[in-house]
Amino acid sequence: MSQVPSPGARRIPDATIRRLPAYLRALERSSLSRMTSGELGQLTGFSSEQVRKDLAYFGAFGTRGVGYEVPALAREIRRILGLDREVLAVLVGAGHLGTALLRYSQFSSQDVQVAAAFDVDPRVVGTTIGRVVVEPLEHLEERVQELGARIGIVAVPAGAANAVGERLTRAGVRAILNFAPVTICQACPEVVVHNIDLALELQALAYFVTVTPDKSLAVERDL
Amino acid sequence: MSQVPSPGARRIPDATIRRLPAYLRALERSSLSRMTSGELGQLTGFSSEQVRKDLAYFGAFGTRGVGYEVPALAREIRRILGLDREVLAVLVGAGHLGTALLRYSQFSSQDVQVAAAFDVDPRVVGTTIGRVVVEPLEHLEERVQELGARIGIVAVPAGAANAVGERLTRAGVRAILNFAPVTICQACPEVVVHNIDLALELQALAYFVTVTPDKSLAVERDL
Known part of the structure; x- marks a missing residue:
């Protein structure tokens, strides 16, 4: 197990890896056969851009205007996460x-x-x-x-x-x-x-409930 | 409390907000009076680049080659997080x-x-x-x-x-x-x-222990 990137490998942000299980759960709980990035984002609390960006690290699964095939994407995320084995x-x-x-x-x-x-x-x-x-x-x-x-x-x-x-x-x-x-x-x-x-985690939340003049509440909800 | 950015406000990533309490704790536990971004990163498990980038959202506190003044930076992070009041x-x-x-x-x-x-x-x-x-x-x-x-x-x-x-x-x-x-x-x-x-969280960790040919373990440890 190496900490060195293999040639040509893209660095996958840890935050992306951490969001994949949320996508997987939403897909597996859904009864839809297709889902857009917007729908998947809605179910998981992330933006559609975030969803598309995350999934793009692993190849293009979606079709523009049509969305992702739910069972296929769930299977692929399971495989990526290594959850296809115990x-x-x-x-x-x-x-x-x-x-x-x-x-x-x-x-x-x-x-x-x-x-x-x-x-x-x-x-x-x-x-x-x-x-x-x-x-x-x-x-x-x-x-x-x-x-x-x-x-x-x-x-x-x-x-x-x-x-x-x-x-x-x-x-x-x-x-x-x-x-x-x-x-x-x-x-x-x-x-x-x-x-x-x-x-x-609790301390970080304090940020959002205390308003100071130099602070905008427009924080990206990226996790 | 508005979800709309105030004019000129920079969007602060949620992940940055979430790292601030870790920086604060490291600063408050330290007996040093000055600390470089590399030292602060070492104590919190983030890269020095990450530390500098996060703190830059709130203004430039450090001096190149000298580092941050520990008590001043801790006070500033407390203020930013709103932890200067109960x-x-x-x-x-x-x-x-x-x-x-x-x-x-x-x-x-x-x-x-x-x-x-x-x-x-x-x-x-x-x-x-x-x-x-x-x-x-x-x-x-x-x-x-x-x-x-x-x-x-x-x-x-x-x-x-x-x-x-x-x-x-x-x-x-x-x-x-x-x-x-x-x-x-x-x-x-x-x-x-x-x-x-x-x-x-547990499912995300499965990624790191199952090695597949198309997967590099060079994931950014950004959280």
């Missing part, structure tokens, strides 16, 4: 947030299945949450390798997050969803880390 | 995720304070979670107005989310953080909605 994830940290994630059925779907969960708290280890039994953290490496899990979810306190991220990476995980409010795995170029920092 | 939020849905949010101390900070929480479950109403006592949903409008809360957090099931979003908006909320896996408030142009869709 992807396994493991979760570390079965506290309130970890429990919420494990019980949220859409989070662990047939697309990406959370196959194991780990915690250090002996009161939590051995309990069943959603579809998994929480295991002791010492089992992490063995189970990641056994399962062939490639995604890790870090829902541990900030102080423990980097060490957990590095253990996941050494065990073979190649993408991490990090909920801890710290930057992790900076020493691990082989892993992609997406951060969901709930406190920062 | 911002109040309310949360609807005190299930597992809502509980995790209420107990996560950094989520409700002195910057943005979650001042009230609501639920429909009589077993939850009246219980104390974090710093708030959960109130019945019927109190929503009255309490939002009483508090002057401008931010709403929607952590209810998908089927209830749009109705809750519209009630929050009618009560005076102007920005919503939506955790339900549906598009809400499309009929409310006066409110900004940021979606955190945990299942979609």
